[in-house]
Amino acid sequence: MKEQLREMRRLAARAQNWRTETGIPRVAMVQGAVPAHALAAVYEPMVNLILQGRKSITVGERTLDYDPATYFVMSIDLPAVGTVHPADTGEPYLAVALTLDPGIVGMLLADIPAPPGGSTYDSGFSVASVTPELLDAWVRMLRLMEHPADIAALAPAYEREILYRVLQGPHGWMLRDIATPDTALARVSLAIHWIRHNFAEPVRVESLADMAAMSVSVFHRHFKAVTALSPLQYQKRIRLLHARALLVAGGKNATSVAFGVGYESATQFSREYARFFGLPPARDAVLRRNATRGE
Known part of the structure; x- marks a missing residue:
């Protein structure tokens, strides 16, 4: 996974200290020491992947920490406070996010079998361990920034794959529930x-x-x-x-x-x-x- 992260960091290095659009629908990135006061907001449903450094996010009395070994899923609009930190070696915080579209999730669910047992309803936000398959889909998505003519044709397929990998993970029920x-x-x-x-x-x-x-x-x-x-x-x-x-x-x-x-x-x-x-x-x-x- 180190090679995948290295390439994604290179691709996302153009990000600024605030939400930076990539030109790919629903995909954004951020880099640097974002002021803590700028990270108090209503966060929309999303999948957020840290590429470098780490982040803490607090909703109510719950605080979750995540880094390049994990990804964050939020399935509902939540007022939260975030804090970002650089890598231990000094490189700036770097992350990418995919805003969730319930319609797209719903169409994907129609094409895959429902898991046994139904929802394991627990929370509207959580952290899970990243997998090589999820990173691979993200790498191909971010490569589209260097080939913008391919975005319209290929981004929808890569988005479906990212969502599919999250659906296969421990918190896939969150995506199922927002579209069901x-x-x-x-x-x-x-x-x-x-x-x-x-x-x-x-x-x-x-x-x-x-x-x-x-x-x-x-x-x-x-x-x-x-x-x-x-x-x-x-x-x-x-x-x-x-x-x-x-x-x-x-x-x-x-x-x-x-x-x-x-x-x-x-x-x-x-x-x-x-x-x-x-x-x-x-x-x-x-x-x-x-x-x-x-x-």
């Missing part, structure tokens, strides 16, 4: 979608449970298993992330932003913002704004 109607994960995702698009509205867990066609106790248990957060904690993280985006954009003070994202108390907003991001709203916004400008 009426699984617990699919039903919880309906509630998550509502929270993400109505984050400023009061949340009634009873209404979310009805949306997911579950009892309140079952819904709460599944939601916590998938996201490592309660529904109210999930909403709070979404509100804070939206608030940060508004503050960095400028034009509004912390109080107006607090009320705009659904807080009833500016003091509570400032306290929870500082706890999550490590700095009070105004100071954090200035820091991130300057980092974006390269100052």
Whole structure:
């Protein structure tokens, strides 16, 4: 696997310190010391592969670490905080990611037999050991950056192979569940979608449970298993992330932003913002704004 990683590092070396598009649909890469404050975000469903260095990602109270010996799978939209580290030998952090498209996963599932026993439902994110077969598919995908005329014809096949290799792995059930109607994960995702698009509205867990066609106790248990957060904690993280985006954009003070994202108390907003991001709203916004400008 060393030769595969070496080639992938060469191919991805053009990546920048932020999400860098490759020209291949749904495939992106990143390199370097990404500031910690820039890695607090709502992460979309994806397969993320570290090529160099390592990364820690925290969702709720769960923190997972992964490196070039492992890959990360996230099957649902989750507010998370990431931290990246260079390799022990000093080379910068380097990673590639494939954003998951449930439609493509669904078409692939129609062509392969379902495993016995059904879903081993556990969480909405996890880490697994990388395999030579998975790396091989990734190498061929990244080679397309050097042959852009081949992307339209070959990228869909390589994407299917990457997904197939993940489906064959210990967390393949995550991909199955996001593309299969009426699984617990699919039903919880309906509630998550509502929270993400109505984050400023009061949340009634009873209404979310009805949306997911579950009892309140079952819904709460599944939601916590998938996201490592309660529904109210999930909403709070979404509100804070939206608030940060508004503050960095400028034009509004912390109080107006607090009320705009659904807080009833500016003091509570400032306290929870500082706890999550490590700095009070105004100071954090200035820091991130300057980092974006390269100052």
